[in-house]
Amino acid sequence: MDTSELKEHLSEATSTYLWGDAMDDCLANWDAGFVEYLNMDDFAIVIERGNKLLVVFEFVDDIVGRSRDRLPTGWELAEENGWSYLCFAINKTTENYTKDIFGYFEELTEDGLFSRHTRAALYGAQDLGSLACMFSAYIQHASVIAVDPPQDLVTITAATNDPAKGQGVAGIPSQGLQEALKAIEQLVLIMDPCQYHPRHDHQRSENTCFVLNCRLMAPSTATFIRQLGLHNAVIEEAMSEQPAFQNLNAKLRKRRDFRPYLRHLLRKNQRSNRTLFERIICQNVTNRMHAPFFEKRLKQL
Secondary structure (H helix, E strand, O other): OOOHHHHHHHOOOOHHHHHHHHHHHHHHOOOOOOEOOOOOOOOEEOOOOOEEEEEEEHHHHHHOOOOOOOOOOHHHHHHHHHEEEEEEEEEOOOOOOOHHHHHHHHHHHHHOOHOOEEEEEEEEEEEEHHHHHHHHHHHOOOEEEEEEHHHHHHHHHHOOOOOOOOOOOOOOHHHHHHHHHHOEEEEEEOHHHOOOOOOOOOOOOOOOOEEEEOOOOOOOOOHHHHHHHHHHHHHHOOOOOOOOHHHHHHHHHHHOOHEEEHHHHHHHHHHHOHHHHHHHHHHHHHHHHOOHHHHHHHHOO
């Protein structure tokens, strides 16, 4: 079964449970891949085929919610490049999913999966970004990509004085996150700095850290960077021997002409009753392109 057939099969999966069953049925015909259930609701997708490994932590609800295709993040990219692929598909209703993932990571370590790869990238959005950081400790030469990471992770990454204290996220203590961050070869934070308090626009010097500031994109940062074509670009850089993440800033500037983002920006200001900024946005957009939606709003203002 190729990816086009898989997409067609998954397109009929309109719930998290149907999606899991459909993926299990599809991979039953693949010699190199399989689905491993961690509990009644969460599972791991394992495909081994190259010397590089992409590890993805993703909520099944988010995968099913994508209208164009219902493939997990990085699936097609891993297939095109011949990378091994490990995806933890988690149901948002599951409590204490971290414990089950820890257990399965131990099994994969004993099996030697991680030692068979020379390079790896781990990806996680929101709370799952912290999981990506924690589990990178199992893999040598690993980069971590965290999209819209939780406040705790951003605070610890930016900290230069005393270690952060507290429970952290997803049941992971903040102290554990700090230790994991020290071992990461490359950390990439893709975030809307306006969402964090205090705002963290600087980079941490203790390990190589790149921050891609996606201003005013939250809570849809992951969706926007996917639509802008940045998603795959970030993963490819993380997999390269000499990543050049600075090149991503040029691609991010495409958001100035990306209408879904511009409408999102306008609605954000609308909800905050910031009429002046609405007018500035509408004037800027209509001066650069034919945009009936913004022209209509400008007349209303």
